[in-house]
Amino acid sequence: MRQKIIKISEKVKVDKKDIEILRILENDGRIPILKLAKMVKLSHETVRYRLRKLVRSGVIRKFTVRINKKKLGYHIYAIIMLSTWNYTEEKWNELFKYLMDHKNVATVEKITGDFDLKFSFWAKDTEELDFISHTVKTKFSKIIKNWNSFIFTKRYKWNELPI
Numbered sequence: 097m098r099q100k101i102i103k104i105s106e107k108v109k110v111d112k113k114d115i116e117i118l119r120i121l122e123n124d125g126r127i128p129i130l131k132l133a134k135m136v137k138l139s140h141e142t143v144r145y146r147l148r149k150l151v152r153s154g155v156i157r158k159f160t161v162r163i164n165k166k167k168l169g170y171h172i173y174a175i176i177m178l179s180t181w182n183y184t185e186e187k188w189n190e191l192f193k194y195l196m197d198h199k200n201v202a203t204v205e206k207i208t209g210d211f212d213l214k215f216s217f218w219a220k221d222t223e224e225l226d227f228i229s230h231t232v233k234t235k236f237s238k239i240i241k242n243w244n245s246f247i248f249t250k251r252y253k254w255n256e257l258p259i
Contacts, residue, residue: 108153113138114146115259118155122256125159170218172225173202173248176232177211183239191236200228211244 110118116136120127129147133140150156165173180188191213195204200217207214219225225247233240 106154108155110150110155110259114150114155115257117143117146118150118257121156121159125161165218169220171221172219173216174219174225174229175214175216175246175248176229177207177214177244177246178240179211179242180213180239181241187236187239191239194232194235198228200224211242 113136117132120132120135129140129143133143136143195201195215200219201215202218203216205214206212217228219228229245233243
C-alpha cells in the first residue's frame with residue numbers, strides 16, 4: 097500500500113464545513129456518514145470525499161477511541177515536570193526509555209523553561225501514584241534536579257481542534 101508522506105509543517109487548507117465535520121468526529125468518531133452528512137447539511141458523497149481528503153492530507157491521523165479511565169479504575173491523572181542536571185546521554189536515554197515503556201505513563205514531552213521534561217500518568221489510587229513517583233525519583237535521583245507534580249481534579253474542557 098502506497099502512503100503519501102506529509103511534512104509536519106505543511107499547512108492544509110480546510111474550510112468551515114471541514115471544521116464542522118472534524119468537531120463532530122472529535123466527539124463521535126464512529127458516527128455514520130449519512131448522519132454526519134445530515135448534521136453538516138451536505139450529501140454523503142461530499143462528506144465521504146472530504147473525509148478521504150482530510151485523511152490523505154494528514155489532518156486526520158487516525159480514528160480512535162477515548163477511554164473512560166475511571167471506568168477501568170484509574171481515578172488519578174498526574175503531570176510531573178522535572179529538570180535534570182549532571183547527566184550523561186546514556187542516563188537521559190535510560191530515563192526516557194523507562195517513561196516511554198511504563199504502562200501507566202500517558203505522555204512524555206521535552207519542554208523548555210524551568211523544566212526539561214514533562215510526563216503524565218494514570219494511577220488507580222494515591223498509593224499507586226506515590227509508588228510510581230517514588231520509583232522514578234529514586235531510580236533517577238542522580239540526574240533529577242527539580243520535580244513538580246500536579247494532580248488533575250476536574251477537567252472543564254478538552255479541545256483537540258484549536259480553530
